[in-house]
Amino acid sequence: MELKTASTLVTGGASGLGRATARQLAERGAEVVILDRPTSHGAEIAAEIGPNVRFAPADVRDPEAVDAALDLAEQRAPLRAVVHCAGKGATVRVVEKDGSAGSLADYEEIVQVNLIGTFNVLRLAAARMARNEPVDGERGVCVLTASVAAWEGQIGQIPYASAKAGVVGMTLVAARDLARKLVRVCSIAPGIFDTPIFDRHGPEVRDKLAATVPHPARLGRPEEFARLALAIVDNPMLNGETIRLDGAIRMAPR
Numbered sequence: 390m391e392l393k394t395a396s397t398l399v400t401g402g403a404s405g406l407g408r409a410t411a412r413q414l415a416e417r418g419a420e421v422v423i424l425d426r427p428t429s430h431g432a433e434i435a436a437e438i439g440p441n442v443r444f445a446p447a448d449v450r451d452p453e454a455v456d457a458a459l460d461l462a463e464q465r466a467p468l469r470a471v472v473h474c475a476g477k478g479a480t481v482r483v484v485e486k487d488g489s490a491g492s493l494a495d496y497e498e499i500v501q502v503n504l505i506g507t508f509n510v511l512r513l514a515a516a517r518m519a520r521n522e523p524v525d526g527e528r529g530v531c532v533l534t535a536s537v538a539a540w541e542g543q544i545g546q547i548p549y550a551s552a553k554a555g556v557v558g559m560t561l562v563a564a565r566d567l568a569r570k571l572v573r574v575c576s577i578a579p580g581i582f583d584t585p586i587f588d589r590h591g592p593e594v595r596d597k598l599a600a601t602v603p604h605p606a607r608l609g610r611p612e613e614f615a616r617l618a619l620a621i622v623d624n625p626m627l628n629g630e631t632i633r634l635d636g637a638i639r640m641a642p643r
Contacts, residue, residue, distance in 0.1 A: 391525075396464075411438060432444045450505055459513060470622050481545065496551075502552075514531055518572045523571050527571045533560060536549070540554075543640055544642055560575065575631070583611065604636055609635070614634060
């Protein structure tokens, strides 16, 4: 897909996987809108990456805010690609260590952000793409973010694993649904990546996690996620697939 005449949206673009993806899209000449929480550093990150990057504050669950971000993207060029990286985690057990039932409120919050938020962004972006003029037989592509937790969620990850399994489940269905609109849908399922979530941990925790990855025995780099996202955008035969990006890791129960 030719990106120099396209606009793109990256959710969760103020940090981690999204930030690396926004940077690589901008380097390819695309117009980029970073969507992230109003409290994020999205405006500063957009200015740092370059003049073809702008920031739209939004919660991915908010239809009006997401639509406003899509309006901003379409001001400069047709929306051709979305990379949805926004997400949230929390620790919830079915039965907590003190014997109490796991928090339904926390479970709902994580599923709302990671699954309902994904569908909200997907449906609103795909509706915009469906109005585009086809270029080389396609109108657009949506890249979602799942997780290896969809298959091997660890103890305490039940809301996150549930939501990411939902993202895996929606990928093929959405791709089939949007095929007549000439819009592709794929997902990336990252393993353990070096993102700001680990900033509060010392090097010994990072080293221990890195040692669990068979090869390469290190944490994934956000730039590697971004490279795969752009490869999906570029390759018109990639559709309906969830691709593990994990160095062959299979997560242990804890």
